[in-house]
Amino acid sequence: xxxxxxxxxxxxxxxxxYQNLGEAEYVVALFMYMCLLGxxxxxxxxxxxxxxxxxxxxxxxxxxxxxxxxxxxxxxVTTVDRFQGQQNDYILLSxxxxxxxxxxxxxxxxxxxxxxxxxxxxxxxxxxxxxxxxELTPAFSQLTARPLHLHIIPTEPFPTSRKxxxxxSHEVQIIKNMPQMANFVYNMYMHLIQTTHHYHQTLLQxxxxxxxxxxxxxxxxxxLETEEEAMPVQADVPSLTDAGSSQEASxxxxxxxxxxxxxxxDQTGxxxxxxTLSPPSESTATMVGPEAAxxxxxxxxxxxxxxxxxK
Numbered sequence: 001x002x003x004x005x006x007x008x009x010x011x012x013x014x015x016x017x018y019q020n021l022g023e024a025e026y027v028v029a030l031f032m033y034m035c036l037l038g039x040x041x042x043x044x045x046x047x048x049x050x051x052x053x054x055x056x057x058x059x060x061x062x063x064x065x066x067x068x069x070x071x072x073x074x075x076x077v078t079t080v081d082r083f084q085g086q087q088n089d090y091i092l093l094s095x096x097x098x099x100x101x102x103x104x105x106x107x108x109x110x111x112x113x114x115x116x117x118x119x120x121x122x123x124x125x126x127x128x129x130x131x132x133x134x135e136l137t138p139a140f141s142q143l144t145a146r147p148l149h150l151h152i153i154p155t156e157p158f159p160t161s162r163k164x165x166x167x168x169s170h171e172v173q174i175i176k177n178m179p180q181m182a183n184f185v186y187n188m189y190m191h192l193i194q195t196t197h198h199y200h201q202t203l204l205q206x207x208x209x210x211x212x213x214x215x216x217x218x219x220x221x222x223x224l225e226t227e228e229e230a231m232p233v234q235a236d237v238p239s240l241t242d243a244g245s246s247q248e249a250s251x252x253x254x255x256x257x258x259x260x261x262x263x264x265x266d267q268t269g270x271x272x273x274x275x276t277l278s279p280p281s282e283s284t285a286t287m288v289g290p291e292a293a294x295x296x297x298x299x300x301x302x303x304x305x306x307x308x309x310x311k
Contacts, residue, residue, distance in 0.1 A: 001127040001148040002026055005178055009098030009126065017052035018102070023094045023124045024053060026178040028060045029185045030092060030122060030150070032071055036188055038158035041072030045088040047080050047113060049104055053096045054079055070192065080113040091117035095125035101133045110139060122150075150175040154188065 005022030012018055027046055035041050048054050058077050065071045075088055093113055095104060104110055114121060127148055131140040155170040162168060175181045 002124050003126075003177060004098070010096055013052070016050075018050040018096050019052040019056045020094065020096045020098065021056065022178050023096060024056045024060055026124050026181060027057060027092045027094050028064055029178065029181045031061075031074060032064060033152065033181070033185050033188065034090070034158075035071045036185070036192060037154075037156075039090065042075045043089040044092065045075045045083065045086075045090070045116070046077045046092045046094070047083055047116065048078075048094040048096060049080055049102070049109070049113070050096050051079060053094055057094070070189070080109060080116075083116055084112050087116050087118055089118045090120040091122070093121065093123045095123065095130065098126045098129060101130060101136070104130075105133060105135050107135050107139075110136060114139065147174075150181065154184075 002020075002023050005025070008021065010018055010020050031041075031044060031046065034044060046057055048057065054077060061073060061077065065073060074092075076083065076086075080093075096102075097104070104113075114123075123143065127140070127144060130136050131144055133140075151172050151174055153168050153170050153172055156162070156168060173184075175184065
């Protein structure tokens with residue numbers, strides 16, 4: 001049951017353009033409350049019996065909710081006639097009128113309005129007006145058998161594990177009018193914002209000691225990575241002493257084995273493929289010169305051949 005808000009019930013800015021600010025604010029406040037509890041916004045639709053109220057509810061949603069990620073937007077905000085043949089889990093229904101019943105006197109329209117919800121139906125209306133309408137008496141006699149004020153359980157989030165018909169274990173809060181509901185939703189929203197902000201600060205801000213320790217560990221890891229990168233480079237580059245010793249070893253090996261250097265051309269010419277030969281290295285090229293000739297002259301075979309020629 002929704003009473004007048006600031007002394008005003010239904011209003012008619014234009015002919016047949018009926019609005020009810022109190023019901024519109026009440027509907028949007030309940031929608032925000034459900035979303036803050038975790039109800040999916042796309043599972044909630046808001047219906048009304050007049051186009052004027054539809055536009056008023058849309059304006060309030062744009063101001064109150066907008067693109068707020070904590071709330072979102074309902075699946076649809078439309079009239080009962082436009083929503084015919086469709087359903088949703090939760091329906092918030094505003095009947096608007098407070099002076100006369102209007103075209104809702106047609107029972108078929110009321111049946112359509114009250115049969116769109118699968119799980120939950122919330123009706124906002126002036127009960128004293130509609131329960132005295134003869135055509136609507138059977139339906140409203142069942143509705144008035146229930147409490148006429150909104151009962152909520154703020155500590156029971158969605159989805160609930162409580163079975164249908166089971167008494168809630170948490171405290172039930174009774175909302176008597178729209179301003180009370182609006183203030184409650186505002187306080188609930190601000191509490192959620194502060195809790196979320198404090199939670200993010202706890203996660204993002206670390207104590208100074210932990211920050212310094214993390215920086216030291218990171219610097220040590222960087223030094224280790226630098227040393228690991230430098231080690232293979234030093235292993236690949238030979239030192240000057242290693243290069244000199246390798247050259248001396250190759251020279252001594254060449255001097256001690258002159259016969260092998262002489263027989264190498266014959267063997268390569270006889271049995272190897274010239275196309276597969278690799279180009280001579282620098283160490284081999286340096287041996288083809290005066291030192292190689294001197295090495296050949298010092299061999300015993302050369303000395304004996306020279307003695308025979310002199311004879």
